[in-house]
Amino acid sequence: MIIAITGTPGVGKTTVSKLLAERLGYEYVNLRDYALENDIGEMKGDELEVExxxxAYNFERDFKGKDVVVDGHLSHFLPADIVIVLRAHPRLVGERLTERGYSKEKIGENVEAELVDVILVEALEENENVIEVDTTGKTPEEVVDEILELIEKGVKKRVGLVDWSEVYDEVIPYLRL
Ligand SMILES: Nc1ncnc2c1ncn2[C@@H]1O[C@H](COP(=O)(O)OP(=O)(O)OP(=O)(O)O)[C@@H](O)[C@H]1O
Structure with missing residues (x-):
């Protein structure tokens, strides 16, 4: 089974994906590393721009029929059996990306994307099986337990969990207004 873990940068995809792969005994694939190793896309400054x-074509050729957890903010564009969209309070996204030394512009862009569900909406356009998981206030282990429970129960779709419009006031300092 191909499990795609997607979400805004900083929500915790890498941490959760590695742990989930370990728990399931699946291969872990970082999508950015996969693209770089396979000469897919072009570096524009610090950013990798990929078609x-x-x-998706290359990934399907290499991984169809395998058991893999694929981590990346474009993983919802892959032919995955299930897409997990991780969510986090936009303030956490802002704090984590600030800690990583991202520019104000990049932080604003990502906090805004989390606030208005950009990745969730994209994922729903791409795949029928989309599960949203709110990581806020949870440990990575708790998030993985929640994902495993949903998969074991055969849940294929669960969306509409978060509404960050309620916390808009708390993240104004991060926004590009
Ligand atoms: N419940 C949680 N789930 C995942 N990460 C968490 C959680 N709580 C705290 N964290 C922390 O948040 C950070 C998330 O970083 P991580 O690199 O996993 O995010 P990411 O979404 O993969 O980012 P990027 O897309 O930029 O690589 C880590 O420092 C992790 O320890």
């Missing part, structure tokens, strides 16, 4: 169709 999602090319990425």
């Amino acid at each position: 999602v169709d090319e990425l």
